Amino acid sequence: MDWQPLVLTFKLAAITTAILFVISIPLASWLSSTKSKIRPVMETLVSMPLVLPPTVLGFYMLVAFSPANTFGSWLNEWLGIKLIFSFGGLVVASVIYSLPFMVQPIQAGLSSLPTTLKEASYTMGKSKMTTLLKILLPNVKPSLLTGIVLSFAHTVGEFGVVLMIGGNMPGKTKVASIAIYDEVEALNYAAANSYSLILFSVTFVILLLVYLTNGGYFKRFAQ
Amino acid sequence: MILDLKLNIEKGQFITLFGESGAGKTSTLRMLSGLLKPDNGSITVGDTTWFDSQGKIDLKPQQRKVGYVFQDYALFPNMTVRQNLEYALQKDQDKSIIGELLDFAELGELALRKPETLSGGQKQRVALARALVQRPEILILDEPLSALDLKMRIKLQEYLLQVHKKFKLTTILVSHDIGEIVKLSDRVFELQNGRVIKNGTADDFFGLNKTSAKFRFSGEVLRIEKDDVMYIISVLIGNGIIKVVSDRTEALGLKVGDQVLVASKAFNPIIQKI
DSSP states (O other), rough: OEEEEEHHHHHHHHHHHHHHHHHHHHHHHHHHOOOOTTTHHHHOOOOOOOOEESHHHHHHHHHOOOOOOOOOOOOIIOOOOOSSSSHHHHHHHHHHHHHHHHHHHHHHHHHHHHHHHHHHHHTOOOOOOOOIIIIIIIGHHHHHHHHHHHHHHHHTTHHHHHHHHOOOOTTOOOOOOHHHHHHTTTOHHHHHHHHHHHHHHHHHHHHHHHHHTTTTHHHHHOO | OBBOOOOOOOOOOOEEEEEESSSSSSHHHHHHTTOOSSSSSSETTTTEEEEEETTEEOOOGSSSSSSOOOOOOOOOOSSOOHHHHTTTTOOOOOTTTHHHHHHTTTTTTTTTOGGSSOOOHHHHHHHHHHHHOOOOOOEEESSSSTOOOHHHHHHHHHHHHHHHHHEEEEEEEEOOOOOOHHOSEEEEEEETTTEEEEEEHHHTTTTSSSSSOEEEEEEEEEEEEETTTEEEEEEEEEEEEEEEEHHHHHTTHHHHOOEEEEEEOOOSOOEEEO
């Protein structure tokens, strides 16, 4: 069996999740505490990938990043980056597509903390950053875990966006979900089944671990 | 509701804000500490201006040296008692104060416990110790004892007074409890609908200058004063304070904090310990 699509899938999911973790924390923190008037707009933008058909996102990315158009050609000329038919493009697309899966759990977690926690920290002279890193985030670990796992699993399951901008290039953009589609088209049901079973099992185990951890089963077991 | 305040607090005093729920007491504390921004006016502490709407000065809470004890204690769940205190240390501050405060507050045995395992009274002491780590000049207490049972309340009231004196603080307390207010305050400000409607000593407020009537109730001794050969005992009954005249034998068997029975018999009220 060709393992490349699976390796590619998990590589994409891991990198996307790592990037999302870093950019979502400031964003979620801002969303959970701001009183700014543009907050509803930002929340909507973040949530869009939840309801938007992936092909819409894929289409707009195709238009935006195509070297034939302004932004795409600028990227190509100045930074040498091609985001169509490349792994890099998939990462960008996945980050946008899975954004709400990281931001929303973290935002919800932060909002559920009593405001007096951060206020107490401020009266002790601690900055907002210190408060976020030492007081707030450590108290929302389940939310962080949920965000990481959901983003990872969601990226593993990507199909529509990848189809639009990936180009189905083996070793570069042919992820497992596309590979399965291909094998089914070619009537290689055995191969399709191998990939599907592995994806199913991995995502099942990942989600199961999350529910067990957040439900406190491991703690009880350890006692 | 508009909060319209004019407050003058002397350094070193223990003052109480008193009034109904919604009168603006917590908002006042929040404005003082920088957690709430007033629309108009100024806040000056000693020679420093903390807030001035016209001069566009608004010091952040981080810049104001205030120890704040929240009503829900706001202890950090992810840290032990000791870590909670250590977090409050300022840059380059001498760490020995942690040990000092742990001892003073009798928290030594609890130092490695997490807040969720502590009782209400223990949490209260941790919150108070933590607020003192940075050696603030002003201590703000937002109904810190309201969630505790009577016995623990009394114990911690005395403790608050000790702390106030030992650390030479200016303390601002919000409380509904008349006994507490009488015990602790140098001065009381009453808020109603966002305004200070009265300010004075606790005596001015709670009719400690008026004489008693005939009745039979149980209450708590607040004060025992000698007046020539007689003793005048101030007793808290419900929300009212009664002054009872008693002789030496009765009075010497009592101390502040005792639960007593006050009954009348002709013109001589009888007072005895229960």
